[in-house]
Amino acid sequence: MDTKRKISALWKGVLLALLVSLCSAHLALADDWSLKDRNGAQYKLSEQKGKWVLVNFWAPWCPPCIAEMPGLDALQKQRKDLLVIGVAVMYGKTEEVTDVIRQHSISYPIVMGNEDIASDFGEMTGMPTSFLYSPAGKLVGHHYGPLTQNEVEQAIARKPAAAGLFTP
The missing domain is CATH 1.20.5 (Single alpha-helices involved in coiled-coils or other helix-helix interfaces)
Structure with a gap:
């Protein structure tokens, strides 16, 4: 040759x-994924049928990640049709994560993540990164950067203003 x-x-x-x-x-x-939060509770996508699911990857050293947490927490508390799961990544010690959760009174489940968990969801080019799943368990898309409570609500309501917010 x-x-x-x-x-x-x-x-x-x-x-x-x-x-x-x-x-x-x-x-x-x-694919169907399964995540275990820091308290040992298991969350599996296939078991969340009928609910919107927002999986939010964040890091304790990331100001935009921390800034979006109160809005995500409010969503979790206000909407029975939505489950927010935070996945902490790129942290040194568990205390870094628990300090952020405590300081901001976060009530949604937090997974102590790692590179393997992050890679299961796909490439992430920055923090925070969120993945939104429909009540049918289908990936709507992903979003790089912080999200507001209003943006997530618009995406769930499928408002035209939010059409490009989550990309497949």
Whole structure:
């Protein structure tokens, strides 16, 4: 095989591997997941049928993450059709996470996450990152950056103003 054909075959292999990797990352987002919060309670997507589910990845050193927490907590308290699950990532000690939860009186479940849990949901380019699931258990999309209570409510109500908020 000549050099041009070897390079062409190599690039085809690289592109195929990239495509497979992207597809498998997307499939991980669509799969049923199970998360255990810091108190030992288990949350499985398939068991949340009939509820909207917002999985919010955050870090204790991230000011925008902490700024959005009161709004997410208010949503959790006000809406019986919504479950907010916070997943703490990129922390050094558990106390960093519990201090933030205590300081801001967060009542929604918090998972002590890690890179494996984060990678199950897909690539995250920044913090916070949120994934919204419909009451049918289907991924509506993900959002990079902080969210307000109003933005999440608009996305759930499927208001046109929120159409681009969560991207597939």
